[in-house]
Amino acid sequence: MADPARITPPVEEVRVRRSGTWLALVGFLLISAMASGVWLLGHWEPQLFPVRIIAVEGELHHHSSRLLQETISERLSGGILTADLQDLRQAAEDLAWVGRATVRRVWPDRLQVEVEEHRPLARWNRDGLVTAEGIVFRPGTGTVPAGLPLLEGEDRRAPEVVKRYVQWRDDLMLIGHLIQSLSVDPRGAWRVELVMGVELYLGTEHVDQRLARYIASAAQLEAAGQPLVVDLRYSNGFAVKWAANAEPQARATTDRSKRSGKRG
Template sequence: MSTASGPAELPAPEHPSRLGARVRAVFGVLILLALAGAGWQLLRWEPTLLPIRFIQVEGEVHHHSSQQLQERLTARLRGGILTTDLRQLQIAAEELPWVGHATLRRVWPDTLRVAVEEYRPVARWNFDGLVTAEGVVFRPQGQTISPNLPLLEGDDRRAPEIMARYLAWRTQLDTVSQDIERLTVDARGDWRLKLSSGVELRLGTMQVEERLARYVASALELAAAGRPLLIDLRYSNGFSVKWAPNTETGVRAHPDRVAAHASRRG
């Protein structure tokens, strides 16, 4: 028994709007690929086409420091004016021991401008470093440290405390025309001062503020009596003095005098 079959159905033709959408999508993909390729080529050739030719250093920077900074940043340049990583260059600049803060910006078409704030040293620190008024210790490399600055000695971790006391004590001693040449605190916490007059003060480990005030109150009297070499203030309410030879005033060569008899403390 045979069965009759009708003609095969043909697929309906695609709507023109759908065809246009597909064509546009293909063109969009091609454009994106072209842009990506162009971008990759730009990144590849940008350091050559738009190189950084100049590095300008702004701020109160010494010539040697400026040259050192320029050489360091030149060695770290990766890319041209558009692609170089300013954050990485900032980190590289601030790794220099004398740089407190650095700010970098691009100046079209080929210049990198660097604004630098140097640390301002107030004193030498442990013979090989410098310290700022905020107690920041830094150790410049390849630079001569001025011997005219006062010398502070102590643990780096105590630098802010030592600097704070130095500044306060400097103000107190200025009232009796004295200045601090050397301030030392050892691992035990024993404080010592060497003054511009040549006298050494032993303040000990306790009540150092009161002991320094005791010296300031007696400084003019001591200066009138002779030339003290060492004043030990580690007493509860007095001090002892070791004098330098002074034939003009008749002070004996090395007598010890206790201003107020009391037991010595730390």
Template sequence: MRSWGFWLGLGFFALVMAGFAAGGVSLWHTMRDEGQLPVEQVEVKGEHPHTPAGDIRAVLTQKPLGSFFTVDVNEVQQRLEALPWIYQASVRKAWPRKLQIFLVEQQPVARWNDQALLNAQGQVFRAEPGPAEQSLPRLYGQDDNAKDTLDGYRGLATLLEGSGYPLAAAWLSARNSWELELKDGLKLVLGREDTLRRVQRFIDSFPYLKGEARQPAYLDLRYDTGFAVGWQEEENKETP
């Protein structure tokens, strides 16, 4: 009797395990079958004025998303963040068949080397500028030194604009030498050292040049005291 009971128990256990296995296989196929639990709704939030809805749709339809269980949210995030104006994308699943996306666009603060833009973190990104970006200051430098260029520009611009000299452009050379251009076209050559002190010297001294008949083209402030002035060449006036 014990022998029969043992074999009956073992057979029952085997049937139960087979049922679990069959159910597991069925569930696995259901989870992987896009037709069973497809992603039916994509919800996009966040302001993205530079990124048309069509561009987002094209990214999401590059290849099938898969089922709710198999969609790779990290891969979708990477595809969205490859769009030129997207700074950050967050992708989440929402039961039962929804994908929630939140987008953050780049916030440009300067044009960079006439070919790209800089965001507020000093990171270079390449995107087509719109009308609003045309009025941004122009910065020039090495890509691997973009943040230092932006930080230096901010300090110099604050000092100049606080005294009524708005800054239009700044150059930081590979040797860390600064050159500035004011919005009226006047250029300031600062060099590598004591840049803030040299700008302050310009602010203190420039009013004395305003009485000159000629207009200065640039001021070279790379001196311990004083500065050199380069004058605009007078245009030849033709006699009618």
């Protein structure tokens, strides 16, 4: 016959088991209460604390305040306490012309939206615009401003193209020339077209020095005739294609590339 002392669990062990059961029950009840509270908050909060006003601040030229208000309103879920500000900010920044947006709560029922629109420096390829920071955005047809220079290249090279454009624009303005277009092809070859109609081929190497060579010779070239293309892809000189009315003698004196080795 078994010893009863060995079968009956000690009092301390029974208390521990009961204590563990109560703790598990209390934990379950707390979790259930929290879940119910979250559900009730999500269900009733938009009605108890609704967003009644969406105020838009910022200098807007291409998007109206009404469009931004409608965009935020369509994306809004919840009231003033539970509105997802990060998601609302993203909704505003998804608009083509919006560069940066911030959204904040203003008690008791207002969302304050501050917006900065992109400021295009130039057109980018066929359908885009690019900012001075090299940010490419595509606002859609019919909304590209007229009169901007054209920059062309792969999107990933936009910051580099913008940097060169700004530098070369300032250098060329010193001799009275403006850039109409600037492009770099997939091989890395640079080409500049000036407003006066001259195309400059700079190649892939030493492009800053080659442009400086053109700038130093521009006055002499223009005095000699009307250049259409200046190919600077040579080690020490350049080749010139002249307009039909250019003087043959001037053409011969400036076509120094025939005596120079060609480079990329």
